[in-house]
Amino acid sequence: MAKVVWNPGALLAPVAPTMVSCGSMEHPNIITIAWTGILSTHPTMTYISVRPQRFSHKLIADSGEFVINLTTRELVRACDTCGVKSGAQVNKFELMGLTPKRASQVSAPLIGESPINLECRVTQRLPMGSHEVFIAKIVAVNVEESLLDAAGKLDLQKCGLVAYAHGNYYALGESLGSFGYSVRKKPLDSRTPQNQRKGRGTHADRRQKPISGHGARTHSGGRPRRKAAGNPQ
Numbered sequence: 001m002a003k004v005v006w007n008p009g010a011l012l013a014p015v016a017p018t019m020v021s022c023g024s025m026e027h028p029n030i031i032t033i034a035w036t037g038i039l040s041t042h043p044t045m046t047y048i049s050v051r052p053q054r055f056s057h058k059l060i061a062d063s064g065e066f067v068i069n070l071t072t073r074e075l076v077r078a079c080d081t082c083g084v085k086s087g088a089q090v091n092k093f094e095l096m097g098l099t100p101k102r103a104s105q106v107s108a109p110l111i112g113e114s115p116i117n118l119e120c121r122v123t124q125r126l127p128m129g130s131h132e133v134f135i136a137k138i139v140a141v142n143v144e145e146s147l148l149d150a151a152g153k154l155d156l157q158k159c160g161l162v163a164y165a166h167g168n169y170y171a172l173g174e175s176l177g178s179f180g181y182s183v184r185k186k187p188l189d190s191r192t193p194q195n196q197r198k199g200r201g202t203h204a205d206r207r208q209k210p211i212s213g214h215g216a217r218t219h220s221g222g223r224p225r226r227k228a229a230g231n232p233q
C-alpha cells in the first residue's frame with residue numbers, strides 16, 4: 001500500500017454515534033456523542049468527550065450523571081438531529097417523538113426507543129483542549145427484553161446497530177466471526193461434552209448472571225437484574 005501523510009486528525013473509524021441523554025425527567029436533553037468508549041471492564045468505566053460550549057455540558061457537569069443510549073437504524077435520523085440542534089432552543093425528545101423514561105440509578109432519563117441504555121455517574125473530569133472528558137462509572141445497563149433469548153443471552157444483531165465513519169452513518173453488516181473464532185480449533189457444535197465443560201467458549205457463550213441473588217429486580221419490575229456478559233478486553 002502506498003501512503004500519503006496527513007496532518008493529525010480524528011480519523012478513527014468506525015465509532016459509535018451514541019445518543020447521550022442528560023438533565024432531568026422534567027427538563028431532559030439529548031446530545032449526539034461519537035467521542036466515547038469503554039475504559040475498563042472492572043469497574044465498568046466509560047467516557048464521553050464534550051465541548052464545554054454545548055448546552056449539555058453544563059447539564060452533565062451540574063448533575064454528574066448521564067445515560068448513553070445506543071443508536072439503531074430506526075433512531076439514526078433522530079441521532080443526527082440531536083447532533084445539530086441544541087437543547088437551548090428545542091426539546092429534542094418532543095421534536096423527534098422520543099420517550100423519556102425514568103432510569104433506575106440516575107436522574108437523567110433513558111431514551112425509551114433505544115434498546116440499550118447505559119446509566120452513568122461521573123467520577124472524574126479531564127479538560128482535553130477542544131473537549132472536556134467526563135469519565136464515568138456505568139452503574140446500570142437497561143436491555144430491551146425482546147433481545148434476550150430464553151436463557152437470557154443477548155442478541156445485539158437483532159436491533160440493527162449503527163456505526164459512524166468519517167462523517168457517514170452505516171448500518172452494521174454481516175457478522176464475520178465471533179470472539180476467538182480465529183484460533184478456535186473446532187466448531188462449538190462438534191466439541192465433545194467433556195471439552196465443553198473444560199472450554200471457556202466465546203465470551204458471548206458465557207451466560208449472564210444476576211447482580212445479586214434471588215430478589216433482585218429491574219426498575220420496570222419482573223426479571224432479575226443481570227450483569228453484562230464478560231468482556232474479553
Ligand SMILES: Cc1cc2nc3c(=O)[nH]c(=O)nc-3n(C[C@H](O)[C@H](O)[C@H](O)COP(=O)(O)O)c2cc1C
Nearest residue numbers: 032033034035050051054055056083084085086087
Ligand atoms: C455524529 C455526531 C457526533 C457528535 N459527537 C460529538 C462529541 O463527541 N462531542 C461533542 O461535544 N459534540 C459532538 N457532536 C455535536 C453535538 O451533538 C451538537 O453540537 C449538539 O447540537 C449539541 O447539543 P446541545 O446544545 O443540546 O448540548 C456530534 C454531532 C454528530 C452529528
